[in-house]
Amino acid sequence: xxxxxxxxxxxxxxxxxxxxxxxxxxxxxxxxxxxxxxxxxxxxxxxxxxxxxxxxxxxxxxxxxxxxxxxxxxxxxxxxxxxxxxxxxxxxxxxxxxxxxxxxxxxxxxxxxxxxxxxxxxxx
Numbered sequence: 001x002x003x004x005x006x007x008x009x010x011x012x013x014x015x016x017x018x019x020x021x022x023x024x025x026x027x028x029x030x031x032x033x034x035x036x037x038x039x040x041x042x043x044x045x046x047x048x049x050x051x052x053x054x055x056x057x058x059x060x061x062x063x064x065x066x067x068x069x070x071x072x073x074x075x076x077x078x079x080x081x082x083x084x085x086x087x088x089x090x091x092x093x094x095x096x097x098x099x100x101x102x103x104x105x106x107x108x109x110x111x112x113x114x115x116x117x118x119x120x121x122x123x124x
Contacts, residue, residue, distance in 0.1 A: 004030035017041050021049075043104060050108035054115045057097070063087035093120035 007013060007030055015037045016026060023038050031038050059065070066087035070076060076084045097116060099106040109115050110123035117123070 002026045007034035019044050046104045046108055049105050050115060053109055061090055061092050096122040098124040
């Protein structure tokens with residue numbers, strides 16, 4: 001955590017650009033008093049967060065956690081047939097997602113990278 005004592009001890013500090021989402025690890029009020037601006041690095045992790053959102057959408061929609069648990073519990077290995085029908089299986093193709101606050105990440109999911117479109121997902 002960057003606090004007032006850090007700013008006082010380092011008067012050469014100018015703007016602080018954080019390569020993370022948010023800057024809750026910086027005492028912003030103390031930085032302001034020391035005339036140091038605090039911001040995030042523009043575009044930081046846009047692609048990673050957009051890809052993570054699509055990954056989670058697929059994981060949760062296809063019930064991957066439930067099927068992983070079934071594998072760990074041996075449910076698949078104990079079946080007399082080749083197919084396991086545990087948690088419901090749902091296709092994502094043709095489904096619709098809504099993206100609110102169309103910043104860089106939302107645009108990448110829905111427009112720029114067309115990640116959602118690659119899976120046949122309609123975007124609102």
